[in-house]
Amino acid sequence: MSLRIVVTVKYVPDATGDRHFAEDLTVDRDDVDGLLSELDEYAVEQALQIADEADDAEITVLTVGPEDAKDALRKALSMGADKAIHVEDDDLHGTDAVGTSLVLAKAIEKAGYDLVISGMASTDGTMGVLPALLAERLGVPQVTLLSEVSVADGVVKGRRDGDSASEQLEASLPAVVSVTDQSGEARYPSFKGIMAAKKKPVQSWDLEDLEIEADEVGLEGSWTKVDSATERPARTAGTIVKDEGEGGKQLAEFLVGQKFI
Numbered sequence: 001m002s003l004r005i006v007v008t009v010k011y012v013p014d015a016t017g018d019r020h021f022a023e024d025l026t027v028d029r030d031d032v033d034g035l036l037s038e039l040d041e042y043a044v045e046q047a048l049q050i051a052d053e054a055d056d057a058e059i060t061v062l063t064v065g066p067e068d069a070k071d072a073l074r075k076a077l078s079m080g081a082d083k084a085i086h087v088e089d090d091d092l093h094g095t096d097a098v099g100t101s102l103v104l105a106k107a108i109e110k111a112g113y114d115l116v117i118s119g120m121a122s123t124d125g126t127m128g129v130l131p132a133l134l135a136e137r138l139g140v141p142q143v144t145l146l147s148e149v150s151v152a153d154g155v156v157k158g159r160r161d162g163d164s165a166s167e168q169l170e171a172s173l174p175a176v177v178s179v180t181d182q183s184g185e186a187r188y189p190s191f192k193g194i195m196a197a198k199k200k201p202v203q204s205w206d207l208e209d210l211e212i213e214a215d216e217v218g219l220e221g222s223w224t225k226v227d228s229a230t231e232r233p234a235r236t237a238g239t240i241v242k243d244e245g246e247g248g249k250q251l252a253e254f255l256v257g258q259k260f261i
């Protein structure tokens with residue numbers, strides 16, 4: 001039987017662009033360019049490698065996000081995933097991590113899965129909690145923060161590297177794993193991959209499709225609330241030391257003044 005792999009991928013605001021909060025203190029996702037979270041590229045890569053090793057495997061990439069989040073799905077499809085699911089609904093606006101995990105879990109259950117692969121954290125929220133929340137909601141084992149992962153005979157195995165030791169972990173399928181940025185360079189989509197992605201199926205689901213009520217998600221259904229947010233002050237100009245014979249001394253005085261030395 002085919003190994004069904006679901007990879008969760010997030011569409012995030014481009015960190016090199018100008019990012020803002022909207023009036024309701026949610027991240028402004030409408031007026032910014034976005035992209036597939038870089039850390040989720042590693043999850044797609046590991047799924048592709050596991051699928052290569054398996055006799056028969058199918059990779060579905062899944063995102064919860066606005067219309068433009070399709071760009072993240074296209075990128076994952078052009079890397080080699082087989083099909084995509086986009087969950088989009090106006091009532092999702094303001095959904096926090098707990099709500100997002102509900103939506104993702106319902107979508108994963110509806111899609112059918114043996115293995116869920118997530119990134120270690122998104123590059124915007126960076127909470128790193130979604131894989132654990134997903135495993136809890138799905139009622140399956142979680143093996144997180146793997147820098148090496150493989151699947152054989154209905155078991156997922158992996159290595160988690162800590163500061164002082166590396167652990168070898170395994171869990172029976174179905175399971176949720178997350179992979180780190182040490183798991184292996186993510187491939188670039190080839191021209192052939194980009195062209196093929198245009199023809200791959202992208203399914204769209206809304207909350208009704210997932211039998212989720214509007215008050216379970218959105219700002220109203222969220223367990224967390226942002227009370228206030230202030231923009232970080234603009235960076236001030238640095239101090240330039242011109243070396244006219246006294247440069248070294250001035251540099252040392254500057255560092256002493258800043259308590260660096």
Ligand SMILES: Cc1cc2nc3c(=O)[nH]c(=O)nc-3n(C[C@H](O)[C@H](O)[C@H](O)COP(=O)(O)OP(=O)(O)OC[C@H]3O[C@@H](n4cnc5c(N)ncnc54)[C@H](O)[C@@H]3O)c2cc1C
Binds near residue numbers: 062066120125
């Ligand atoms: C339109 C929209 C509005 C939102 N508004 C808010 C808000 O107002 N307040 C708030 O707290 N949160 C909001 N969220 C949710 C938030 O962006 C995160 O998805 C969620 O809080 C998880 O936190 P994180 O990104 O830190 O996840 P992490 O736990 O850091 O993510 C780990 C992994 O989980 C997966 N993942 C995470 N999010 C998604 C996703 N959306 N789709 C697919 N895979 C995912 C990825 O594989 C990722 O690498 C919103 C999301 C969307 C799409």
